[in-house]
Amino acid sequence: MANVISDETIEYVGILAKLELSDKEKEQAKSDMGRMLDYIDKLGELDTTDVEPMSHVFPVQNVFREDVVTNGDDREKLLSNAPQEKDGMFMVPRTFD
Amino acid sequence: MSKQYETVIGLEVHVELATKTKIFCGCSTAFGAEPNTQTCPVCTGMPGSLPVLNKQVLEYAIAVGLATNCDITRYAKFDRKNYFYPDNPQNYQISQLYLPICRNGGVEIETAEGGIKTVGIHEIHMEEDAGKLIHDEWEDCSLVDYNRSGVPLIEIVSEPDMRSAEEVIAYLEKLRLVIQYLGASDCKLQEGSMRADVNLSVREVGAETFGTRTEMKNLNSFKAITRAIEGERERQIDLIESGESVVQETRRWDDAKGESYAMRSKEDAQDYRYFPDPDLTPISVSEEMLAEIRAKQPEFRTEKRKRYKEEFDIPDYDIEIITGEKPLADLFEATVAFGSQPKKVSNWLMGETLRLMKEREVDASDLCFSPENLAKLIALTESRAINSSVAKEVFEVMFEKDIDPEKYVEEKGLKTVNDEGALKKVVEEVIAANPQSVEDYRNGKEKAIGFLVGQTMKAMKGKADPGAVNRMLKELL
């Protein structure tokens, strides 16, 4: 395996992706990601000098909406799925100390 | 001998745009609604929802870019900035990194020495605002309100061209004025419609390279900005002098305590994994679109000053003050358009209006009286239908609530009594009742007449023209 994924990398990606892996999962993730990256490295075989990266497949541009209010009060619906709510707001663990 | 340090400052200014709806959905941006009542699947990150760009946001962003001498990016895109936080419902913010709408601009500011200096603008990009977090002490938790989530912002990123708090304030004032003139935002620091993050580093005078910078957030007033800049400059110099190094970090300014602290967290990797948002199409700015926006650009302050000088006979000082706030200039021009004499309008704005604004802490953009009513008030004083103290009284009422001064004067019976017979009768009574003052006057004490005028005005309940009273007294004495 050409790509060796370190514990630190798995830890770091876990912070980015907000995933907490067990030790066993971590080992699996290291091996899976290493193999996938080896596979993805195949793209390096292609010369892509002067190739524009294609984020959108069709040249559709300038899709806009007019600045007109179309939505009303949707609060009840919005909160209907909330794991925890209070006073019409979503309740979350405290965000600052 | 101690070293001399130079402060190097760049700003990231967020401006909330004055659109009716949010940047990517048709929810209202009106201020002050009940929590979460101005939301929809899009601005609350419901699964399956998709964003569509509000055209007005693009137009405002381009207008600000043109007014700040930027190059407009002809092919722009939106990118996702990924980070987890509860006020960010998708856990990514739609912003622009790779192809922001404006780049390479700059504005001129006046320096303390009276010179002119250009502060470069690195870029202006469009993005969405986050929701609001409220701390709940009872439950020891935070509550999330998404009304503000998706309100359109532009972020104006300056070059590190400023060297003092004065320059920072001058730059912010300049931006505020330009953006207000465009009508793109009301730019209120206190209410958060304009927010400035300060990037600051220090270096020895004459050094070629920049020092390590920090970013300071939570600056809600010009005073806080000034204090934060001073505080951070001192902190960094202290670190350097004591042989430590400045850490590149984001710090939060606590204006009450007058100090800042690092906003660091192990869980905060600051790696935003930007990539082009596949849900939004690229923006192609055509020549026509630019021409249209250019045609709609208003007259800015410089041109306005010049025109006022040519068109209106008012002092330069008045022009400076009036054009310094777009709402004042608008009010001035509209009132003049109703037929009032420019100098009279200017007097009302420079005098009573500014006085009351200061006294009651009212922003120019929140003035409520209409130019039509101001014109009516001026007409009432000009025709001597009311005297100046009554006029001031009426104006105070207008300042609170835009009333029609004609009706108000009528209803309250405040009109000056112009009936010569009635006035003569009262003056005669005052003369009879104040023999001492009459005598003093006749003995050459000119001042005594002032007392008699005052007594007459009092007897007339203020509804007389003091000039006419004065004339009649002199006649009868």
Next chain:
Amino acid sequence: MNITDMTAVQLSAAIRAGETTAVEAAEAVLAKIEEEDKKYNCYVTVDREGALAQAKKVQAQIEAGELTGPLAGVPVALKDNLCTEGLLTTCSSKILHNFVPTYTAEAVKNLVRAGAVILGKTNMDEFAMGSTTETSAYGPTKNPRNTDHVPGGSSGGSAAAVAAGECVYAIGSDTGGSIRQPASYCGVVGMKPTYGTVSRYGLIAYGSSLDQIGPLAKDVTDCATVLEALASHDRKDSTSIARDDTNFTAALTEDVKGLRIGIPNDYLGEGLDDEVKEAVLQAAKVLEEKGAVVERFDLSLVEYAIPAYYTIAAAEASSNLERFDGIKYGYRTEEYAGLHNMYKKSRSEGFGEEVKRRIMLGSFVLSSGYYDAYYLKALKVKALIKKAFDEAFAKYDIILGPVAPTTAPKLGESLADPIRMYLGDIYTIAVNLAGLPGISVPCGQDSKGLPVGLQLIGDCFQEKKLIRAAYSYEQEVCRHE
């Protein structure tokens, strides 16, 4: 008359003719689900009451002459990643185990307008990540043709429901083959239209630049009919395209004379099962005999589509799935210490293995220092792949090949080796990268009796050519049977 054997077009005609009613139709299919679904597990949610109420309403509208179309009164199954107001929508994930959308996907609204009766939500690979429907948090779906085998995925529940008669037609989504491959494994017709043809508003995103909604049906006629109803220009979806050629049923003609068909040599090479190859080439021969001009050619870059796809899809997915955080909806862990721990535990407990694998990969390829090497590189390769297709379509009207290298694998054989599973997407994936339309049509079976699918790929906006060729093939085969 056996309702569960009928196609949508046949059933709606029978309802219009008064031979049966929408309510009878719904009852018949619901009975079939009741009877069979324990075996196959096609559905995550069956909305019996909702379906019967809707059927009643639609029947009244049909009788009043307000609904006259070919889908009026016909029961449909929806993949569980399409938002349905008031009806549980899970993406077959624990993290959305209790999520009831507050609005309905635009594509589903279009169907409802056409008189569809929604039976329920079908099982899928969790968040559409997988090729077997085994990554579902609600157990695997089994292939009705042979329950030891997978139905394919990720729209496995939809394909299996059509094959088992547990719906008359179904809706799926296709990000890298997720409609075409299960259609192939289950022996039904499935189509992915040109990107932008069907609104994605209300489709819970996996890879936003690749996802498209499309039909799974019993025959090509139903497939064209359903696609015609699904397609619309939606102002709520910026990537939705205004098209004036979505009268797809107009292409249901038996005529392939002069149609230029190219078979990529790259699609017949190593890894392709001999029986599959034979069935596909036989199908090509049928079209050739009917007047099509069939040639072999080199498409090139085929082996690069999979690494480019997995980079792009994983990157987009890592971002799209960030919103599942235990705050606004869905699963929140029971115990946690602070905000970040809540995020991590909710997501780690709520997402399955394959989803986590792709989120990790996607977060990595976008992270600081790797963006250019991986993500940007993949976008450049995507541009090259699109160019290769453009060159092919300068010569051919249609590209023909297999849907998948093999027929449906056995349950439990695929997940152990993810890369091997990803390799199974080799013929379908490039179509999504290039935004092209593709259709999967049954073309026989292997010696185990498992269905083989023929894939036809068109240039963008050329669905009608695909429908015409697929219909011609299907009619010809029917005559022989």
